[in-house]
Amino acid sequence: xxxxxxxxxxxxxxxxxxxxxxxxxxxxxxxxxxxxAPAQEDWDAVLEAAxxxxxxxxxxxxxxxxxxxxxxxxxxxxxxVEGVNIxxxxxxxxxxxxRASGNFNIGLLHADDPERxxxxxxxxxxxxxxxxxxxxxxxNARNPLLTYRYLPTGVTYNPATFPDASxxxxxxxxTTEEFRGRxxxxxxxQTGSILTYFVTLAGLHDDMAAAYEARFDxxxxxxxxxxxxxxxxxxxxxxxxxxxxxxxxxEAITNSEDLLVGFNNxxxxxxxxTGRYNFTFAMDMAPFDMVNLPTHLTVMAGNPSPNAAxxxxxxxxSDEGGAxxxxxGNPSSRTDWVPQTExxxxxxxxxxxxxxxxxxxxxxxxxxxxxxxxx
Amino acid sequence: xTISLDHRISRPWRQNLRRPHVIVGVVVLIVLFxxxxxxxxxxxxxxxxLQDRDLRRFPxxxxxxxxxxxxxxxxxxxxxxxxxxQPLINTMIVTIxxxxxxxxxxxxxxxxxxxxxxxxxxxxxxxVVLPYxxxxxxxxxxxxxxxxTDSQTLGAAGFLQTVTGLSVPDWVTFGLFxxxxxxxxxxxxxxxxxxxxxxxxxxxxxxxxxxMHGASLWTIIRRVNLPLVLPALVSSFVLTFATGLGAFGVxxxxxxxxxxxxxxxxxYTSTTLxxxxxxxxxxxxxxxxxxxxxxxxxxxxxxxxSFATLTGKAGSSNLVPxxxxxxxxxxxxxxxxxxxxxxxxxxxxxxxxQTSIGNFTWAGFTLDYWVGTNIRGFDGVLVDPRxxxxxxxxxxxxLVVGVISVLAAFAAGYAVAKGRGTRMAAxxxxxxxxxxxxxxxxxxxxxxxxxxGPIGPFPSIYGTLTLLILACFVSQLPFAVRAxxxxxxxxxxxxxxxxxxxxxxxxxIARRLLIPLARRGLLVAFVLTFISTAKELNLVIMLVTPRxxxxxTVAIGFMDLAMEQFANAIALVLVxxxxxxxxxxxxxxxxxx
Numbered sequence: 030x031x032x033x034x035x036x037x038x039x040x041x042x043x044x045x046x047x048x049x050x051x052x053x054x055x056x057x058x059x060x061x062x063x064x065x066a067p068a069q070e071d072w073d074a075v076l077e078a079a080x081x082x083x084x085x086x087x088x089x090x091x092x093x094x095x096x097x098x099x100x101x102x103x104x105x106x107x108x109x110v111e112g113v114n115i116x117x118x119x120x121x122x123x124x125x126x127x128r129a130s131g132n133f134n135i136g137l138l139h140a141d142d143p144e145r146x147x148x149x150x151x152x153x154x155x156x157x158x159x160x161x162x163x164x165x166x167x168x169n170a171r172n173p174l175l176t177y178r179y180l181p182t183g184v185t186y187n188p189a190t191f192p193d194a195s196x197x198x199x200x201x202x203x204t205t206e207e208f209r210g211r212x213x214x215x216x217x218x219q220t221g222s223i224l225t226y227f228v229t230l231a232g233l234h235d236d237m238a239a240a241y242e243a244r245f246d247x248x249x250x251x252x253x254x255x256x257x258x259x260x261x262x263x264x265x266x267x268x269x270x271x272x273x274x275x276x277x278x279x280e281a282i283t284n285s286e287d288l289l290v291g292f293n294n295x296x297x298x299x300x301x302x303t304g305r306y307n308f309t310f311a312m313d314m315a316p317f318d319m320v321n322l323p324t325h326l327t328v329m330a331g332n333p334s335p336n337a338a339x340x341x342x343x344x345x346x347s348d349e350g351g352a353x354x355x356x357x358g359n360p361s362s363r364t365d366w367v368p369q370t371e372x373x374x375x376x377x378x379x380x381x382x383x384x385x386x387x388x389x390x391x392x393x394x395x396x397x398x399x400x401x402x403x404x
Numbered sequence: 405x406t407i408s409l410d411h412r413i414s415r416p417w418r419q420n421l422r423r424p425h426v427i428v429g430v431v432v433l434i435v436l437f438x439x440x441x442x443x444x445x446x447x448x449x450x451x452x453x454l455q456d457r458d459l460r461r462f463p464x465x466x467x468x469x470x471x472x473x474x475x476x477x478x479x480x481x482x483x484x485x486x487x488x489x490q491p492l493i494n495t496m497i498v499t500i501x502x503x504x505x506x507x508x509x510x511x512x513x514x515x516x517x518x519x520x521x522x523x524x525x526x527x528x529x530x531x532v533v534l535p536y537x538x539x540x541x542x543x544x545x546x547x548x549x550x551x552x553t554d555s556q557t558l559g560a561a562g563f564l565q566t567v568t569g570l571s572v573p574d575w576v577t578f579g580l581f582x583x584x585x586x587x588x589x590x591x592x593x594x595x596x597x598x599x600x601x602x603x604x605x606x607x608x609x610x611x612x613x614x615x616m617h618g619a620s621l622w623t624i625i626r627r628v629n630l631p632l633v634l635p636a637l638v639s640s641f642v643l644t645f646a647t648g649l650g651a652f653g654v655x656x657x658x659x660x661x662x663x664x665x666x667x668x669x670x671x672y673t674s675t676t677l678x679x680x681x682x683x684x685x686x687x688x689x690x691x692x693x694x695x696x697x698x699x700x701x702x703x704x705x706x707x708x709x710s711f712a713t714l715t716g717k718a719g720s721s722n723l724v725p726x727x728x729x730x731x732x733x734x735x736x737x738x739x740x741x742x743x744x745x746x747x748x749x750x751x752x753x754x755x756x757x758q759t760s761i762g763n764f765t766w767a768g769f770t771l772d773y774w775v776g777t778n779i780r781g782f783d784g785v786l787v788d789p790r791x792x793x794x795x796x797x798x799x800x801x802x803l804v805v806g807v808i809s810v811l812a813a814f815a816a817g818y819a820v821a822k823g824r825g826t827r828m829a830a831x832x833x834x835x836x837x838x839x840x841x842x843x844x845x846x847x848x849x850x851x852x853x854x855x856x857g858p859i860g861p862f863p864s865i866y867g868t869l870t871l872l873i874l875a876c877f878v879s880q881l882p883f884a885v886r887a888x889x890x891x892x893x894x895x896x897x898x899x900x901x902x903x904x905x906x907x908x909x910x911x912x913i914a915r916r917l918l919i920p921l922a923r924r925g926l927l928v929a930f931v932l933t934f935i936s937t938a939k940e941l942n943l944v945i946m947l948v949t950p951r952x953x954x955x956x957t958v959a960i961g962f963m964d965l966a967m968e969q970f971a972n973a974i975a976l977v978l979v980x981x982x983x984x985x986x987x988x989x990x991x992x993x994x995x996x997x
Contacts, residue, residue: 092962111949111950111951112950113949113950113953115945115957116945118676118677118678119946121678122675122678122680122946123946126849126852127852132864132866134866134867145678148456148678149456218673218676219660219673219676271663272661273656273657273660273661390460391460394679397677397679398483401486402483404663
């Protein structure tokens with residue numbers, strides 16, 4: 030009894046430990062991933078091996094998790110894939126606890142929070158790219174994490190109120206008197222994608238400073254370290270309306286008859302054709318229209334179903350497996366992907382900036398504190 | 405001298421150990437130690453240790469190093485005003501305000517139903533319990549649907565403004581005022597249920613005696629009823645108060661738009677941001693706050709000598725007559741309790757059959773979300789096999805937790821009631837209350853860590869319903885122990901003594917005498933724990949696996965997909981499951997609830 034209690038007491042106190050290097054190496058070799066990944070997969074052999082593995086567990090922050098499983102099972106009716114839809118915070122905490130206790134059940138993770146991803150599991154993640162996709166997924170979408178799809182995020186307005194042109198042509202417009210109290214922000218502390226959007230902008234200096242000069246014909250005077258951070262501060266000083274989520278933003282813009290803009294994700298636009306919302310994204314804005322937030326797909330090292338994971342990754346990357354996202358406003362990271370749905374087409378014309386992983390890792394916590402104090 | 409001193413100390417100790425309530429108490433304490441102390445100790449420890457994500461701030465440090473960093477951040481940093489002091493003040497305003505209102509309304513209704521001849525008693529009871537069954541966000545959402553105005557930048561006008569053209573001031577829609585009011589609607593059932601149970605099992609002769617001496621109605625309430633139901637009042641106060649400290653859903657929906665944060669909302673925010681250090685500190689502070697409250701109330705209750713109201717003497721059931729206003733009062737009360745009960749429910753039912761929310765045309769009605777197939781990849785709630793499994797899991801887990809909770813309620817209630825005033829009783833009460841204050845996510849994380857590997861001879865229960873049942877049971881302990889204590893305190897000691905004269909077997913006494921007498925209170929324990937388990941989300945989301953999914957975890961995905969129809973339909977299924985639970989309780993105990 031005493032022994033049991035001590036064991037119980039000690040177990041949770043262990044912090045997330047990486048797989049022992051040797052174990053990790055052995056698993057990678059066995060699974061043929063990472064450095065051991067073959068130049069060409071023998072998919073029949075992979076399928077053969079997958080059939081004798083336990084069911085693959087897939088954890089996603091997206092509620093569409095069961096749709097690719099259904100199409101997957103049409104191709105491989107004998108493979109069992111179990112999908113779990115879970116919010117990012119709970120997902121990461123679960124993975125952390127599971128690993129700390131020596132359990133390696135979770136096979137595949139799919140989430141859109143690169144900062145938390147790298148922060149907590151940098152050494153436990155395997156970016157598996159099936160050989161046939163190697164050429165169509167660019168290097169920056171393969172490292173440090175495999176980007177599966179994007180969540181482009183930018184400034185939205187109501188096209189019924191402004192049918193001719195966007196009311197915003199420069200991101201610094203939002204800090205002017207004209208926009209005081211007229212910018213909607215889904216609280217970045219509640220919405221991960223908006224947080225990543227702000228942290229990314231806050232880390233930019235040159236582009237943001239140039240946009241400032243273009244707007245005000247004067248060099249920027251900084252109180253913060255970068256022009257991007259200065260922009261965030263001025264935006265907060267301009268009495269923005271902070272709401273709970275991006276859906277509140279979409280709804281408010283839809284109902285606005287006056288000047289009102291807000292930040293949103295492109296995938297939220299899937300409810301525009303249904304008539305639920307009416308908004309569109311500012312085009313040709315300085316310095317760029319959108320931040321191209323990446324959403325990752327990673328194999329967890331040590332899991333018992335690596336071959337099933339390989340097959341499922343291949344399926345998700347394909348047009349058919351990825352359709353629940355690609356055709357709903359989350360563009361594929363594949364360069365050869367062509368959107369089939371009409372309302373998605375404009376995404377190819379928007380100018381976008383990519384996230385900087387090192388900056389996200391270094392600056393996210395400080396930005397959270399900054400926002401908490403100054404909002 | 406030395407010998408007699410030893411003698412004096414050791415004899416009562418040994419005698420004590422043989423007394424049933426001490427044995428039961430020791431068992432309860434061991435269980436509480438394993439399931440409550442260890443998890444909380446871990447949380448307290450971790451609030452003092454450096455988390456891996458903050459290593460960047462301390463070059464050279466390692467995760468797990470001892471640190472006061474998080475306590476300093478929360479209590480004495482530029483952030484403190486925003487993340488601690490303001491939320492603390494808001495938490496106190498909300499908790500005190502809503503507790504006072506809930507107690508007044510709940511107790512008044514309980515007295516009307518249990519002790520007067522008011523009509524529509526069944527309906528009133530149902531209306532009080534209904535809002536409590538609903539997941540916390542539903543009433544808050546109904547509130548905004550009702551009252552929001554187009555002057556708020558959020559856009560669309562609410563129901564009231566659309567229909568009547570009236571627009572209410574902003575503070576009615578968002579902020580402290582609606583938080584307090586909606587929380588009263590959600591939780592005044594505690595005070596009502598516990599007080600009704602106490603009042604109906606009370607010896608009526610006491611009232612009659614007072615009446616014969618010419619006491620007025622008011623005097624009877626004040627001098628007879630009130631002292632007798634004091635344990636129930638204290639229990640409801642503690643439950644209501646602690647719920648207020650930890651409440652998250654309502655302040656989140658109604659507070660955030662007005663920038664009103666309470667401690668629980670910041671705590672939630674910090675867990676979603678992965679800032680567990682801050683979250684652990686806030687958890688420890690919340691536990692301490694509730695601990696002090698419980699200490700004060702248990703001291704109050706410990707000073708009073710007798711609460712036994714349920715004695716062997718049968719009482720007749722004369723009810724206080726309300727006279728000629730009887731019907732009017734009845735209708736008034738039904739209206740008052742009916743609105744918060746049926747309005748949200750009606751809105752949910754309506755929205756579960758609309759092709760798009762807010763479309764009220766005939767063409768806009770559909771049963772697809774209930775029985776259809778392939779609606780954007782999902783089947784209707786009643787036909788999808790995954791949903792059916794979730795329905796069954798939810799029902800099964802709630803049922804088992806309810807049953808175990810009744811056993812715990814009895815054991816802990818007995819140990820506390822019979823050992824009233826002793827340190828053991830106070831300890832049991834305080835420990836049992838702690839899980840209530842640990843945020844679900846944190847409790848779930850600790851359970852995951854504790855039970856994801858084998859412990860001693862026991863195999864790992866990760867991925868099984870057992871783990872969910874165990875975790876839910878622990879999170880429901882406060883309800884169980886409170887309801888049990890209330891029930892057991894009412895049983896006069898002489899009844900047990902009378903039983904002891906007939907048999908030496910305490911289990912027989914418990915089975916034949918104590919359990920039947922405490923039946924009502926134990927059923928309250930069952931219903932409360934069954935309901936809370938069925939709608940539990942934050943805790944179980946850490947523990948479910950594909951095969952152990954519950955309805956609440958399935959529902960959140962649909963909100964994210966903007967398919968509220970599904971979420972609404974699931975909420976209605978939850979209500980149905982809860983009604984089945986209440987029905988089972990009624991059949992098992994023959995009691996009206």
